[in-house]
Amino acid sequence: MRSADKFPSSLTDGLIGTLLSGLVFQLAGLTGCLWVSVLFLLITGGISLLLPR
Numbered sequence: 001m002r003s004a005d006k007f008p009s010s011l012t013d014g015l016i017g018t019l020l021s022g023l024v025f026q027l028a029g030l031t032g033c034l035w036v037s038v039l040f041l042l043i044t045g046g047i048s049l050l051l052p053r
Contacts, residue, residue: 021036
């Protein structure tokens with residue numbers, strides 16, 4: 001896959017991340033952003049434990 005083919009999904013991921021973090025900040029402030037980050041870290045850690053070695 002060429003790097004130019006990855007650009008649209010990278011752009012979309014960045015846009016979604018920016019909008020989600022902005023929404024969380026507006027609703028719950030900095031503390032809420034940190035808790036959402038902890039939640040995502042726990043989710044990704046759990047998923048990585050389920051991956052085959």
